[in-house]
Amino acid sequence: MTASPHHSIREDWLALTQEDVLAPGQPIFDCHHHLWDRAEGRYRAEELMADVGAGHDVRASLYVQCRTGYRTDGPEALRPVGEVEIVLDWTRGHDRFPVGIIAMADLQLGDGVRPVLEALAEAGQGRVKGIRNTTAWHADAAVRSNPNPPPDGLLRSDAFRAGAQAVAAEGLSLDVWAYQTQLDEVRALAEAVPELTVIVDHCGGPLGVGPHDRFDPDNFNAWRDALAPVAALPNTRVKIGGFGLCVFGWRYADAPAPPQSDTLAADWRPWVETCIDLFGPARAMFESNFPVDKGQVGYGALWNTFKRIAAPLTAEEQHALFWRSAARSYDIDEQIFSHDLGRIPS
Template sequence: MNGQDQPHGDACRLPGTRELALDPDQLIIDAHHHLYDRPGIRYLLNDMLTDICSGHDVRATVYVQARSMLREHGPEAFKAIGETAFAHDIALACDKAPPEVPRICAGIVGYADLTLGERVRPVLESHMGAGGNYFKGIRQPLAWDKDIELLNPAYPSHPGLLDDKTFRRGFAQLGRFGLSFDAWLFFHQLPRLTALARDFPSVNIILNHCGGVLGTRGYEGQAAQVRTQWLQNMRELARCDNVTVKLGGLGLPMTGLGWPGQGGTPANSQALADIWRPWIEPCIDAFGVTRCMFESNFPADRGSHSYCVGWNALKRIAQAATSDEKDLLFWRNAARIYRLADVSKTITQTPAIQDQTAAPKSR
């Protein structure tokens, strides 16, 4: 089952995870998170706000589909409109709240089955109607591997899906509506994504989670081989100017990266930074600082680390960057790529939400 849909332990509540937020004045747009209520895990607006209030200056977020709040009735293709409507209501409520409240779901990425071909057009129109100006694009998870235990049965895929003519006709509809595509797939599928990006240069493609690193099951003990193939594929993909990459998601169990004290002791940010750096820095080197953005991938990554600790780790990795480069990675790229123009205009004028966990600024 896809690691993003697996219940995780609540690392935020475990002892020893609490850290002071590093560089608390650094503005952040969290470029990737979910909200859902499932057996074993509940993560809704109040949970997100609680995490955000742990010391980092998170001003807005991008909501990404996760089969949550689906319509119970009607055609299957349109059930995901319920999720977009749910996120839209949260975005609207946050906009109407006092200015110091973060703009949760300022951008919404919904789900549509592009294998419908041209018939996906009314689905996209319904998403845009339900999400209004907050709706920015589509994510149809494409992850496939010969090991079915790594797959999420809710999102059927096959090795040739990105080459499928009907899928591509559906993908073409995104360009006609000016919508982006969030790509969640595994590292060995990246060459097919590169071919898709080259054939549709006008569609903005956003690669999720550093390109789908795998390190469990058949990939366990194969880190060197995986890294070599991953790096080669990422460098080739980076030649496509219409592709950007989200830096995060490395706390998913399927990455096999683990964290210190897996037997019950949560990670600290320095240890996470050391583990993540060999995967994040090559992404920045390949795509450049203008085509990368940091993400929390919460609550999917919550089994590895707390929200505060995860952002601390990312800040440690970016420590040597200039102030302008940090702004690009932490919020400006997300605002530009997801077309959050109104957020971008006001983000520097709104007071931060802080609590007593914030450490002194450490630039």
């Protein structure tokens, strides 16, 4: 395994910037985070709960696969079941953290993935809500967000499409992490399997490294123009976040102190507002992508940033972005978030 492509987490550096929680009464569903215990660092239940308990009204979370805890023996196809098992073990006693799990099942198995999906569902005790594979690929070696990048072409393969159909048949969604250069492949997949809910991770992968200049309007337009046809399909959703990923090109980790939310809001607004405009609040959702993004931004500042950007929207639109869209996309009990908010329609 190669070195981590993510910025290292420095708690002492993060502590240099503190700010008050904005809109503390806004319920939040953190619909994208990971857990791991690796040489690069530990982020398990203790670390997650310290972040979600720091002031924002985070009521539940969704775990997304990241190669944690795979079984080391038995059939290769079933080894990712170990990830579900260890996450439930690590988070015992925290029923809503996570309230759901996005697991790994190799969709290159095609229709043969069904026994794996069944094993994941059994291990997950009702919490497995979807599947994600490692699919983000770029020809330039400078564009890497995974220490073990996949080969080119997975999203285009007939086997993957058959596997995606099996996911849909099991009533599960499919998270897809792909770069802006792959969005036409995402569109084709979502179009070919209309019964499948396809959730595009991290704003559809706008790039700012390698041959992609974050400040080049043509690069921004290329991302937006590739994302628009994906958004036009009714079975797609988008997660808004991931700005701490190295491939996005921001270098907050190089600064003497972490950025505050007013700076982040100014930086991120064009991408966030474009995602909201294309998908609409009912099909868009904010995410933390922790601990990956934690190398560049604190948890409190991150949610304050989204609150700043969403401030001009109606209360209903804000609820959609902060929890309702994710809850409905992943079939999570909305009462977790709407309790004591009787003015919100069901």
